[in-house]
Amino acid sequence: MSIESKIASEKIVIIDYGAGNIQSIKFALERLGYEGILSHDAEEIKSADKVIFPGVGEASSAMRKLKSTGLDKLIPQLKQPVLGICLGMQLMCNRSEEGETEGLGIFDVDVVHFEKTLKVPHIGWNRIKDLKTDLFKGIKENEFVYLVHSFYAPVCSKTIAKCDYGVNYSSALKKDNFHGVQFHPEKSSSAGEKILENFLKI
């Protein structure tokens, strides 16, 4: 495979606000033949064709980081396709029980903790189902994805994929240009790469 021939002209910005393992997302893009730019600069983000909003860690401290840089105002106003991953998706919701923080309010749903009777974090490979929209084009029902999380967004009108861990919850959300996935596409083997590629082709 010639890398040169595959590098797309799309400008993809991965929002870098000091939360989590963003290097893996950059590497996953490279494997698909795209270059990802890590940035927290408002102009750079606004000028991107696609924006990826990652996040690993704790919700309230991540939200504080977004506020201190003004990204909390910028992200909801973006017009290009945006993909929130894991905590990124959760922060795009109304609020989160984790650290009792408000979110960006893009998805009208509140993030809550898994039942205490379950092993938490929900770590490992689980199936996604009831797949909707082109984000899951070519992905079969009940495909396996890799997840690591203790909080979840319940099923709502914006749910485009579900996962079952004690409860059916939102494994992906979509509203207008905003997409969110609870799983890690960059760590979900070839299916995850396909989902990332689908997003890049929106």
Add this chain to the structure above:
Amino acid sequence: MLTKRIIPCLDIKDGRTVKGVNFISLRDAGDPVELAEAYSKSGADELVFLDISATEEKRKTLAELVRKVAATINIPFTVGGGISSVEDVDVLLQNGADKVAINSVAVKNPQLINELAAKFGKQCIVVAIDAKQVRDNWLVHLVGGKVPTEIDLFDWVKEVEERGAGEILFTSMDHDGTKAGFANKALAKISEMVSIPVIASGGAGSKDHFCDAFIKGKADAALAASVFHFKEIEIKDLKQKMKEKGIEVRL
């Protein structure tokens, strides 16, 4: 349903895999990146890299390796061995590791578990525990099982969970290397005590041993090295067997 995970473990020394591997498909069986790729393609759910080198250059070599692995594979991986500070963890995560495993340092400085969980989130902090049965007690051992302590395994398990461990990797020194099965009784006790995932390690010799670790030992994941490296067990065959026994598995 969440599936049970199968995790090959690679011992790394100065950037190379040691203990030997027998992958005829590889050009260089000592190259951890090539081996990692082979495992990710053969159905491994995760990988663990355990760095056993002790040179000055260690940290730099390990960070470079982590970067190469992260660039190559599309499944999660954990890095352990000689981590002693928040900075060490930061470097590994920045280079693309998904999780880190700490062992002896957690016993010497338990507060580090709290610090790491607070800074990076508990999901990426694996606390590895080596233990050995001494008369009727399971006692925690340090430095790869060489140095005994008076700490009771189950007390320690509870403490690391409370301090913010995201997963526990339990190795029975009595079973490690025997190929006679995992320490299922102790595993089951640990698994029932905590509400975080438990990874079983030490004793894998057959496919049935893995199934027992999940069914009798109630483990969430099982780790092994040589049975995979020497192709005594193919991951796909193992998972097929698990499925036949009604264990949820990614196939």
